[in-house]
Amino acid sequence: MKNKLGKQTFLYPLKPRIVGAYSIVGEKEGKGPMAKWFDMILEDDTFGEKTWEKSETKMLKQAILQALQKSGRDKEAIDAVLCGDLINQLMSSSFMARDLSIPFLGLYGACSTMTEAMILGSLMIDGGYASNVIVGASSHYCTAERQFRMPLEHGNQRPPSAQWTATAAAAMVLSEFDKGDAVVTQGQSMPQGQYVKELYITHATVGKIIDTGMKDVNQMGAAMAPAAVDTIIRHLTDTGREPGYYDLILTGDLGLIGKEIALDLLSGAGVEIADVFKDCGAMMYVKKQDTHSGGSGCGCSASIFSGYVYREMRLGKIKNALLISTGALLSTISSQQGESVPGIAHAVAVTTEGVK
């Protein structure tokens, strides 16, 4: 296999390029420390819709269409949309796609959906099956709460290890073409600078499911940390890279607790990445927003990749980034039947260097 490195890593010789990205977040996320990086912040999480599901669908559609517009491409030029969310039967994604008229693949990877979509979208481009692909993911606090936990107005106390499902949707346009597009990157209150660097996806590592056997559904970070650690080590082994190669190793939503566990496990295995290691869940909110262990949900990592990472890389502040979305693949049924929480993590390597 010429384009596979080691056990789990893909090499993309064609280096699919990220030509557009858009992120939209809810009110609470818009008050967090990452606010300046997002393209749009909702004033009202209903987004003018009657149900939370409709609101999430509209957010995702906004992200997809705006990312497409930013890429400077026609809808006809898009070969496929790959996207997913947390709601049963991928309601938000499928309903978003119903009047797009673009071939659609719905993906479920829990909170790891964004990198799963990026990996498969890049494969389609690299394999010659597509020229332009849109990848996206969304999550909404209110749709996730009512499906996985309690009605919103129910009074209860969340344990310190609980995480907050981010209300966020984001999309990126991947393309094989190197030139001939007009990339617009102006957001709401974007940091000033020269947005000139181009982003290329070079490698991806598909994760294995790692199940710690833990059954506590309020300990997602701890359930996913070993999967993230496994994928990071596997990626470094397969590519032969040192952790220092990356300016940023960014996990999806391990949260404050999961991040500490992952760092400790990695340093136990002799991989020191503390200088460059960040976690989207830990970055999304500040302590006074009272989200306990931080953010989670597909939209959490998707919006930070498409907002913060995309912009910082275009500015040239980050040259090589490894993005690892992490997912807890539980269902409401599995936890009631006493099953443990399986964790997964997929990694995508993005660079602005070494490509003509």
Next chain:
Amino acid sequence: MAKKQQGQSKKPKKEVTKQYEQYVKQFTPRPKYVTNSLKAFAVGGLICTAALYIQNLLMDRGMSEKDAGTAVTVILVCSAQLLTGLGVFDSLAKYAGAGVIVPITGFANSMVAPAIEYKKEGPVLGVGAKLFSIAGPVLVCGISAGTIIGMIYYFVK
């Protein structure tokens, strides 16, 4: 990770999980049991004091003790429902915990919260089906336990 893999080769899965749970504990902040209990005690006590005050007031105006008790229950349930509808109860419960969940106010909240949430799925299959989704299990267990204890009491007496 290395620690875990060593464990896997020698020990059965359950042991590894136990070890990992222990390991995870050191990273997890413990809930603030003392402050939480104090808050619950204070707020719960306030609710009970207020209830008793209203009951006495009603009895002073000539209501029987039984009727006054019922009236107070109705007042507590109605105010909890109103606070839930206004979106205040969940913030209150986050602060006071068991203080507002254990009294009958918690029961009222557990009925109104699903009623608001599942209204979008329609009055019958939405609200009708989900109204008891939180209170139902509590009722079933409570009534079952009551029946069993009642039977024991009947025979032992």
